[in-house]
Amino acid sequence: MTQFLTQKRLKKTALKILKFLLMVAITFLGLLLITFLIGRVVPIDPVLAVVGDKASHEVYERARIAMGLNLPLWQQFLIYLSSVLRGDFGTSVLTAKPVFEDILRVFPATMELAFLATLFGIFVGIPLGVISAVKRGGFLDHVSRVVGLLGYSLPIFWLALLALMIFYAKLDLLPGPGRVDVFYDGIVTPVTGFMLIDSILAGEWEIFWNALYHLIMPATLLGYFSMAYISRMTRSFMIEQLRQEYILTARVKGVAEWKVIWGHAFGNCAIPLITVVALSFGALLEGSVLTETIFAWPGLGLYLTNSLLNADMNAVLGSTIVVGSIFLGINIFSDILYKVFDPRAR
Amino acid sequence: MIQQDQLLQVTNLNIIFPSPKGDVHAVKDISFSLGKEKIGLVGESGSGKSVTGRAILRLLPPYAKVSAEEISFKGQDLLSFSEKELRCIRGKEISMVMQDPKYSLNPVRTVGQQISEAYIVHSKVSKSVAREQTLKMLTAVRIRNPEQVYKLYPHEVSGGMGQRIMIAMMLIPEPSLLIADEPTSALDVTVQLQVLAILDDLVTQRGMGLIFISHDLELVASFCDRVIIMYGGRIMEVINAADLHNSTHPYTRGLLNCLPRIEGRNERLSTLVRDDAWLDADFWHSNDSDGIII
Ligand SMILES: Nc1ncnc2c1ncn2[C@@H]1O[C@H](COP(=O)(O)OP(=O)(O)OP(=O)(O)O)[C@@H](O)[C@H]1O
Ligand SMILES: [Mg+2]
Numbered sequence: 024m025t026q027f028l029t030q031k032r033l034k035k036t037a038l039k040i041l042k043f044l045l046m047v048a049i050t051f052l053g054l055l056l057i058t059f060l061i062g063r064v065v066p067i068d069p070v071l072a073v074v075g076d077k078a079s080h081e082v083y084e085r086a087r088i089a090m091g092l093n094l095p096l097w098q099q100f101l102i103y104l105s106s107v108l109r110g111d112f113g114t115s116v117l118t119a120k121p122v123f124e125d126i127l128r129v130f131p132a133t134m135e136l137a138f139l140a141t142l143f144g145i146f147v148g149i150p151l152g153v154i155s156a157v158k159r160g161g162f163l164d165h166v167s168r169v170v171g172l173l174g175y176s177l178p179i180f181w182l183a184l185l186a187l188m189i190f191y192a193k194l195d196l197l198p199g200p201g202r203v204d205v206f207y208d209g210i211v212t213p214v215t216g217f218m219l220i221d222s223i224l225a226g227e228w229e230i231f232w233n234a235l236y237h238l239i240m241p242a243t244l245l246g247y248f249s250m251a252y253i254s255r256m257t258r259s260f261m262i263e264q265l266r267q268e269y270i271l272t273a274r275v276k277g278v279a280e281w282k283v284i285w286g287h288a289f290g291n292c293a294i295p296l297i298t299v300v301a302l303s304f305g306a307l308l309e310g311s312v313l314t315e316t317i318f319a320w321p322g323l324g325l326y327l328t329n330s331l332l333n334a335d336m337n338a339v340l341g342s343t344i345v346v347g348s349i350f351l352g353i354n355i356f357s358d359i360l361y362k363v364f365d366p367r368a369r
Numbered sequence: 370m371i372q373q374d375q376l377l378q379v380t381n382l383n384i385i386f387p388s389p390k391g392d393v394h395a396v397k398d399i400s401f402s403l404g405k406e407k408i409g410l411v412g413e414s415g416s417g418k419s420v421t422g423r424a425i426l427r428l429l430p431p432y433a434k435v436s437a438e439e440i441s442f443k444g445q446d447l448l449s450f451s452e453k454e455l456r457c458i459r460g461k462e463i464s465m466v467m468q469d470p471k472y473s474l475n476p477v478r479t480v481g482q483q484i485s486e487a488y489i490v491h492s493k494v495s496k497s498v499a500r501e502q503t504l505k506m507l508t509a510v511r512i513r514n515p516e517q518v519y520k521l522y523p524h525e526v527s528g529g530m531g532q533r534i535m536i537a538m539m540l541i542p543e544p545s546l547l548i549a550d551e552p553t554s555a556l557d558v559t560v561q562l563q564v565l566a567i568l569d570d571l572v573t574q575r576g577m578g579l580i581f582i583s584h585d586l587e588l589v590a591s592f593c594d595r596v597i598i599m600y601g602g603r604i605m606e607v608i609n610a611a612d613l614h615n616s617t618h619p620y621t622r623g624l625l626n627c628l629p630r631i632e633g634r635n636e637r638l639s640t641l642v643r644d645d646a647w648l649d650a651d652f653w654h655s656n657d658s659d660g661i662i663i
Contacts, residue, residue: 268472274428275467276487276538277460280452290477366477366522 047355054347058340059103063096067334072116112341117333122341125326130345131216132202133315133322136245137307139238143246144253144303149296151250152257156265157284167254174251183244183317190240197240200319203233241318245311249303256299260292267291294365301357309346376546376578377403377425380439384420384602387432395420397602397648403546407572407579409589409610411624412599413641418582421599422548425580426463427455442546461491464539465548466568469555470531474523481519484538491542506537510567529560533567540571546578554584565592586613586624598624601648620647 062069074086087093091102106113112122155164190197198204202218211218211225219238222231264270265288273283308323315324323342330338362368384396396417401408410418423429425440427447440447442463450458467473475483484506485499494502500519507515510533523531532552539547549568553561569592572579583589589596590613598605598621606618616622623642 268467268469269475271428272467272473272535272538273475273486275426275459275465277456277458277490277542278486279456279490287475287478291475294477364477366479367524 043358047351050351051348054344054351055104055107056100058343058347059100061343062103062336062340063099065336067336069336072334072336107344112344113337115330115335115338117330117335117338122338125338126323126341126345128213128216129321129323129326131213132218132320133308133311133324135217135219136238136241136311136314136320136322137304139242140245140249140307141300141304143243144249145300147246148250148253149257152254153261153284153289155254155258156261159262164258167258170247171251171255174248179244179248180313180317182247183241183314186240186244187317198233198237200317202237202320203230204237207233241311241314241320245307245314249307252303253296253299257292257296260295261288264288264291294361297360297364298357301353305350305353308349375402375404376443378439378441379421379425380437382421382424382437382440383435384417384424384429385434387434395602396424399599399602399604401597401604401607403578403580405545405576405578406595407569407581407593409593409596410580410582410599411584411586411589411596414584416599417602418599419550422465422550422580422582425548426459426465428459457491460487460539460544461542462544463546463548464542464544465550466532466535466539466552468551470523470526470528470535471555473535474531476523478522479519480521480523480526480534484534484541487538488541502541503537506541507534509540509571510534510537511563512537527560528556529564532556532560532564536564536568536571540575543575544577546580547572548580548582550582551584552581590614600643603648605647619644 070083070087070090070092073090074082078086091099094102110123112126114120115122115125118125151163151167151170155161155167158164187199191199201208207230211221211227211230214221214224218234219231222228222234261284265284267288270283270288273287274280278287311320311322312324312328314320315322316328319325323346327339327342329335330342379402380400381398382396382400383394383398386393386395399417399421410421412418420429420433424435424437425442425447427435427450429435437448442458447455447458474480481500481503484503485496488494488499488502489496504515504519507518512518512530512533518526518530518534523534526534532555536552552568553564556564565588568579571577579593581589581593586596590610593610595607596610596613597607598618600620605620606616608616608618608621613621614625616625619642627641
C-alpha cells in the first residue's frame with residue numbers, strides 16, 4: 024500500500040517535472056523564433072555586410088547562396104536553431120570574433136556589477152522594508168518612501184553623471200570610469216573574468232583593492248535602484264503578513280516581538296521575496312546598459328550598445344538571446360526555490 | 370460575590386477606537402470578575418466580546434484607547450505591566466484560542482514547531498524535551514498519531530484537527546486562564562462537539578478559568594457556569610447559567626425568544642427587540658443595580 028502510494032507520488036512528481044521542462048523548452052524556442060524574425064525584418068542586408076556594396080551581382084548571389092538565404096524561411100530557421108544550440112551566434116562584424124566568444128569575455132564584468140548591486144539591494148533594502156512596515160508612518164518609513172520615490176523617478180544616467188561629478192571630479196574620493204586604474208589594466212590574465220576573483224587568484228592584492236574601489240560607485244548606484252524596489256516590496260509583504268491572525272497567535276504565546284517580526288512574519292515574506300530579488304537581479308543584467316556606458320564598464324550592456332550603434336546584427340541578436348536565456352534561467356531558479364521553501368507548493 | 374480563588378477582576382473597562390468619522394466606543398464601562406470557573410460571554414456581532422478578550426491580554430492594536438479602573442490578574446495590576454512583564458503573562462498565565470485555525474496557525478511552520486515554541490518560550494528547555502511535551506499534549510487533545518501530526522503543516526490538517534492543535538498549543542504552558550474566542554464557530558457541526566468536549570475536559574481537569582466567547586446562548590448555557598450578556602459594548606446582565614431561562618432582563622429574554630424551540634414549531638420566531646435606553650448607564654443603575662454587576 025505505502026509502496027503503491029510512493030510510486031504514485033513519484034509518478035506525479037516526474038510528470039510535473041516533465042511539464043515544467045516542456046514549458047521551458049517552448050519559452051526558449053519562442054525566444055529564438057523572435058530573435059530570428061527580428062534578424063530577417065531589420066533593413067540591414069546581411070549579404071551586403073559581408074561582401075561590401077561594391078561587389079558585383081554574381082559575387083553577391085554566390086554569397087547569398089553560401090549563407091543559405093535562398094532557402095525557404097522555415098529551413099533557414101532550422102539552420103539558425105541548430106547553430107544557436109551549438110553556441111554559434113555567427114561572427115561579429117565589429118570585433119571579427121565569434122559573438123559567443125565576445126559575450127563570454129564581457130559577461131563576467133556585468134555579472135560582477137549586478138551581483139554586488141543586488142547584495143547591496145538585499146542587505147539595505149530588506150531591513151529598511153521590514154522596519155518601515157513595523158514602524159509605519161515612523162521616521163524610517165518616511166525616509167524609505169523618499170528614497171524609493173527618488174529611485175523610481177530619477178533617470179539612472181543623470182544620477183551616475185552627478186555621482187561621477189561629485190565623488191570623482193570634485194572630491195576625488197572615488198575612482199573614475201573603468202574596472203581598474205589604467206596602469207593596472209591587462210596585468211592579471213582573466214580566468215573567471217571576475218576581476219575580484221582573478222586578482223586574488225593571481226595574488227595581486229593591490230589590483231583587488233583597486234577593482235573593489237572602482238566597483239563602489241557603479242554598484243552602489245545600481246544597488247540603489249534594486250534597494251528601492253526590494254524595500255518597497257518587502258514593506259508591502261510585511262504589512263500584509265503582520266495583519267494576519269497567526270501573528271496574534273504568536274503574541275498570545277508570549278513570543279518576543281523581534282521573533283514575531285523576523286521569525287513569523289518575515290518567514291512568510293521570504294518566499295515571495297526570492298522572486299523579487301531574482302527579478303531585480305535579472306533586470307540589472309540587461310538594464311545596466313546606461314550605467315556601463317557612463318562608467319566605461321566593459322560588460323554586456325556596453326557591448327550591446329556598441330553593436331547596436333554599428334548595426335552588428337549577429338552581436339545584437341546573440342546578446343539578446345543570452346540575456347533572454349539568463350532571464351529564463353533566473354525564473355526557473357526562483358520557481359524551484361519557491362517549491363523548495365513553501366510547504367504549500369510542494 | 371468575590372470568590373476565594375479569584376483570578377481576574379475587570380472594573381470599568383472602556384475601549385475606544387479613534388476613527389476619522391468619530392470614535393467607536395466598542396466597550397463601555399464593563400466590570401466583571403472570574404474565579405476558577407467557566408464563564409460565557411455572549412452577544413451579537415460587534416457587541417465587543419473579542420475586544421474585551423484582547424484587552425485582558427493587552428493585545429489590542431496600539432491606536433486603541435484602553436482605560437480601566439482595574440484589570441488585575443491574581444492580584445497583579447496588568448495595566449501597570451511593561452511589555453516584557455506582559456510577555457511572561459501571555460501564554461504562561463493567560464492564553465487565547467482564536468476562531469479559525471486556518472488563519473491562526475503560521476502556514477510555513479510545522480504544527481510541532483509551533484506547539485513546541487509555545488512551551489520553550491516560557492520554560493527554557495531543550496528542543497527534545499519540548500518535543501516530548503508536545504507529543505504528550507497532542508495526545509491530550511485526543512490526536513491518535515501525534516508523531517505524524519507533529520510533522521504536518523497547517524494546510525495539511527482539517528479544521529477540527531487544527532483547532533485541537535490550537536488548544537494544545539495554548540494549554541501546553543499550563544496557563545490558569547483561557548480565553549476561547551468562538552473556538553468552534555468555524556468548524557463543521559459534527560466536530561464542534563468533539564472539540565468542545567476536549568476543551569471542557571482539559572479546562573476542568575486542570576482547574577483553569579475559562580472565558581468562552583460565543584454567539585450561541587444555548588451552547589453557552591449548557592457549557593458554562595455563568596453567562597455575561599453583552600449588547601452594544603455594555604454588559605446587560607450577568608447570570609448563572611442555570612437561571613438563564615428565568616431571566617427577567619428584556620434583552621436576554623429577547624435573545625431567548627429568538628431561539629427556535631421544538632415545542633413551538635408553528636410559532637413565528639420573534640425578532641430581537643433592542644432598546645437604546647439599555648445603553649444608557651443610568652437606566653440600569655436606577656433599576657436594579659445589584660443584579661447587573663457581580
Ligand atoms: N481593530 C479595530 N479597529 C477599529 N474598530 C474595531 C477594531 N476591532 C474591533 N473594532 C470595533 O469594535 C466593536 C466590537 O468588535 P468585536 O470584534 O469585539 O465584536 P464581537 O462582539 O467580537 O463580534 P463578533 O461576534 O462578530 O466577533 C465593533 O464595532 C468593531 O467595529
Ligand atoms: Mg469576535
